Amino acid sequence: MATVQLSEAEKVYVLHGIRDDLRVDGRSCEDYRHVEIETDVVSNTDGSAKVTLGHTAVLVGVKAEMAKPRPAAPEEGYLEFFVDCSANATPKFEGRGGEELGMELTNTLYRVFNNKHSVDLGSLCISPGEHCWLLYVDVLLLQCDGNLYDAISIGIKAALFNTRIPKVLISEGEEGGTEIELSDDPYDCVRLAVDNVPCMVTLCKVGPRYVVDATLQEKACSVASLIMAVTPAGTCTCMRKVGGGSLDPESVFEMTEAGKRVGKSLHGPLVALLSQEESLGKKRQKVGFLG
Amino acid sequence: MPTDTKRIRGPEVSHSLSRFVCKPDTTSLPSDGARADGRSRDQVDVRPMFVRCGLVSQAKGSAYIEAGDTKLICCVYGPKETERKDETDMKCGRLFADMRFAPFACPERGPWIQGSQEKDLSLMVLESLQSAVCLHKYPRSQIDVNVMVLENSGSALAHAITCASLALADAGIEMYGLVLGCSIRQDGDSYLIDPTFLEECGGCQSSGENQGSLTVSFLPNLNQISGLQSDGEMAEGTLAAGVRACIEGCYKLYPVIQQALIKAVRGAGPLPIES
Numbered sequence: 001m002a003t004v005q006l007s008e009a010e011k012v013y014v015l016h017g018i019r020d021d022l023r024v025d026g027r028s029c030e031d032y033r034h035v036e037i038e039t040d041v042v043s044n045t046d047g048s049a050k051v052t053l054g055h056t057a058v059l060v061g062v063k064a065e066m067a068k069p070r071p072a073a074p075e076e077g078y079l080e081f082f083v084d085c086s087a088n089a090t091p092k093f094e095g096r097g098g099e100e101l102g103m104e105l106t107n108t109l110y111r112v113f114n115n116k117h118s119v120d121l122g123s124l125c126i127s128p129g130e131h132c133w134l135l136y137v138d139v140l141l142l143q144c145d146g147n148l149y150d151a152i153s154i155g156i157k158a159a160l161f162n163t164r165i166p167k168v169l170i171s172e173g174e175e176g177g178t179e180i181e182l183s184d185d186p187y188d189c190v191r192l193a194v195d196n197v198p199c200m201v202t203l204c205k206v207g208p209r210y211v212v213d214a215t216l217q218e219k220a221c222s223v224a225s226l227i228m229a230v231t232p233a234g235t236c237t238c239m240r241k242v243g244g245g246s247l248d249p250e251s252v253f254e255m256t257e258a259g260k261r262v263g264k265s266l267h268g269p270l271v272a273l274l275s276q277e278e279s280l281g282k283k284r285q286k287v288g289f290l291g
Numbered sequence: 292m293p294t295d296t297k298r299i300r301g302p303e304v305s306h307s308l309s310r311f312v313c314k315p316d317t318t319s320l321p322s323d324g325a326r327a328d329g330r331s332r333d334q335v336d337v338r339p340m341f342v343r344c345g346l347v348s349q350a351k352g353s354a355y356i357e358a359g360d361t362k363l364i365c366c367v368y369g370p371k372e373t374e375r376k377d378e379t380d381m382k383c384g385r386l387f388a389d390m391r392f393a394p395f396a397c398p399e400r401g402p403w404i405q406g407s408q409e410k411d412l413s414l415m416v417l418e419s420l421q422s423a424v425c426l427h428k429y430p431r432s433q434i435d436v437n438v439m440v441l442e443n444s445g446s447a448l449a450h451a452i453t454c455a456s457l458a459l460a461d462a463g464i465e466m467y468g469l470v471l472g473c474s475i476r477q478d479g480d481s482y483l484i485d486p487t488f489l490e491e492c493g494g495c496q497s498s499g500e501n502q503g504s505l506t507v508s509f510l511p512n513l514n515q516i517s518g519l520q521s522d523g524e525m526a527e528g529t530l531a532a533g534v535r536a537c538i539e540g541c542y543k544l545y546p547v548i549q550q551a552l553i554k555a556v557r558g559a560g561p562l563p564i565e566s
Binding site: 071103104106107110111114115116117223224226231234235236237238239240241242243244245246247248249252253256257259260 | 306310410414415418422502505510513517518519525527531535
């Protein structure tokens with residue numbers, strides 16, 4: 001992870017600010033930084049989104065491909081995640097430097113989506129046991145300024161919202177087998193229900209308190225953080241502690257409660273924003289990567 | 292190891308028999324009353340545990356844990372000079388943890404190469420232990436922890452953490468306290484502590500509310516949670532209750548682990564007096 005060097009005096013300054021609920025950039029402990037979302041940014045994908053959270057920038061692309069269903073679940077499609085930490089974000093990621101962090105993020109994403117309700121996998125099935133949709137969710141980190149998990153999860157939700165899977169028709173082939181036919185109309189698509197896709201909230205324990213959406217400076221002052229993936233209904237689909245430190249049980253309970261509250265409140269504005277963007281249709285002014 | 296030509300490899304595609312066997316009805320764990328192994332639900336009823344230190348003579352410290360049919364062995368090597376010289380932070384020692392499943396550990400044969408799931412578990416073991424080890428006492432050195440799961444019958448991660456901290460203690464690495472792991476499997480309103488493999492797998496199939504699993508690692512003498520990992524869907528209240536149950540489970544295991552450690556120290560004879 002990209003880190004910053006902080007002197008003792010700077011650390012004390014950050015710590016005292018958080019104690020008084022006033023962070024270096026003027027936010028209070030449960031505030032997010034400015035979030036910008038733009039969907040449909042990469043034309044070669046079936047769904048894509050770019051999210052900037054402060055100075056953290058993440059690009060998510062979803063590509064649908066046809067595959068054979070997993071033997072354990074013949075009537076379901078599946079999702080594959082990959083997080084690429086490019087050397088653009090920080091020189092430390094050059095070569096294989098970003099592999100460890102990428103692996104950690106990828107594994108967490110698998111864990112977050114490892115339940116029945118996040119994505120309706122049954123809708124990704126084309127013909128049971130034979131064909132299904134496999135969604136490749138590829139995440140690219142463009143800039144790192146703390147709070148990668150939250151930015152990635154917002155990006156994934158937006159990209160899945162934006163995903164359009166072409167309709168296919170299954171017909172009996174001449175020799176008894178099945179034939180798959182792609183619809184001619186490029187606008188004849190299926191969309192994915194994203195209502196239950198969880199958002200991740202990272203709570204960083206700094207001194208006696210915890211902060212949401214920590215910057216790199218704040219992260220440098222913290223020894224442990226708690227990551228929670230929260231659905232709009234408030235259920236938690238994944239929780240894990242990251243970092244080398246330990247937490248006292250009471251603060252864990254406090255943090256899970258706060259995480260649930262923050263996570264729940266994240267979904268409403270996000271979905272509203274996404275539908276608003278969609279309603280603009282073709283008139284929407286594209287911002288792209290220079291915005 | 293794909294490049295090893297001397298190893299006899301099977302055909303490229305082979306299937307485990309378990310796919311053709313009628314699935315045991317794991318989805319319908321009996322919702323009330325006793326569990327398959329006679330323990331009861333909603334009670335901190337951990338499996339009896341057999342623990343021993345110092346089995347591997349080559350390692351600085353080692354431990355073996357057997358809980359039900361889950362069997363693990365852990366070896367600790369070090370402190371030794373660090374291999375990676377590029378790290379700037381030389382004031383602190385570095386801890387490396389590696390957790391692996393033997394290919395025959397699970398009902399279905401696993402690969403020899405470490406998969407991403409094992410890497411994830413290794414990271415969890417590392418993060419759980421890191422806060423307990425006095426790494427500042429070992430500058431410029433590294434400590435390696437290797438956990439091998441010989442037989443997986445559920446709760447492998449939780450026991451791996453316990454086993455690893457015991458092996459670290461056996462190796463004489465200075466620590467703030469022992470780290471114990473405990474896991475639960477939430478099934479609707481009730482929880483199953485220290486789940487078996489079947490109970491663990493049942494969670495993925497059933498679609499009801501509050502299906503999930505949770506692993507907590509805990510330092511009993513400092514009252515600190517050093518690791519936390521949950522999976523599946525759980526309400527926040529259930530999650531908090533689960534963490535409490537896990538902590539209680541850890542307290543139950545604590546005397547067993549302490550006894551094993553005391554026994555190991557006694558067996559090693561009097562400590563050499565340093566001048």
